Amino acid sequence: MGLFSRRGKRPEPGKQREMSFGHGELDSLRPFVMPPDRLPPGVAEGAPVVMPGLVMATALFTSDRIDFVPVSFMNGLGGTEAVWVRAMCNVENLDGLRVVREACDATREDTELVTLSGDDPFVASRVAVLDWLVGQVHGIPSEYGLIVAVPSWHTLILHVVRGMGVLTALEPMALAAGHWFRNAQSDQGISPDVYFVAHDRRTQRIAYTDADGKVIIDTTGLMGEMLFGPAPHGLALE
Known part of the structure; x- marks a missing residue:
């Protein structure tokens, strides 16, 4: 999956890392709103539109890394709707605003x-x-x-x-x-x-x-x- 680091440094296009998902990783899912042309390949395709020109990608946030979950990868996690709902519920539980x-x-x-x-x-x-x-x-x-x-x-x-x-x-x-x-x-x-x-x-x-x-x-x-x-x-x- 393509990724951003928290500091905003963009890796080389197409950079990937293998990931497995368990309970802890599902708790780390987050919605990530961005213009689709600024997301890694496969991440914006099929992602919900939240505002004109902005889509809700799905990210996995661990430590200081943001890794994006391509829509095609979500079937193995229960389907797109289940992943999106989980990511949105997770962000509701964050504090510090x-x-x-x-x-x-x-x-x-x-x-x-x-x-x-x-x-x-x-x-x-x-x-x-x-x-x-x-x-x-x-x-x-x-x-x-x-x-x-x-x-x-x-x-x-x-x-x-x-x-x-x-x-x-x-x-x-x-x-x-x-x-x-x-x-x-x-x-x-x-x-x-x-x-x-x-x-x-x-x-x-x-x-x-x-x-x-x-x-x-x-x-x-x-x-x-x-x-x-x-x-x-x-x-x-x-």
Whole structure:
């Protein structure tokens, strides 16, 4: 299987190592969210799409190594669904997340950004268990949807849509995502983009910074449905 080390050093293409799986190894399975073209051959093929341009690979984390499990290898582990569920359950049981909450407008609670960071390389990959994550940081699901950014292995930014304050939060969130992506170590950047996740888990890229550092925001598509659509899943803005 191809691999990354925790420090982000990429081995030579096609490098393999033989592995056997027991109970301990299954406990070490993790979801690993990345653009498919930055994963070793065979790892992204058939992997679930979690955001536009990002897939959930399956990794085995031991000590300071990240080894990727090709989808074709999963039949011997109980099948793809069983492996994916196990990996997602495992990441839910990790601790060590640092949580920073900050309102983009101090007068509005509905402009809050929640930034998650940590030392393990699967902080952003917790986007693969988004319902669990929202439950942890918000307590209840959002009927309007979520705004999410996964700029690096060690950083995830989340905004739970509660009102029109989402429009205030978008630009600071895009700027923060671009900053964390550009400053990620080695190959540890994931995406500088910001995504909208609708109440039914459809997803759309809605914001990014261009080459000049200007924030581009798209309020059409799913985002437009939420902003201008009727309750209970739309804000009905004029």
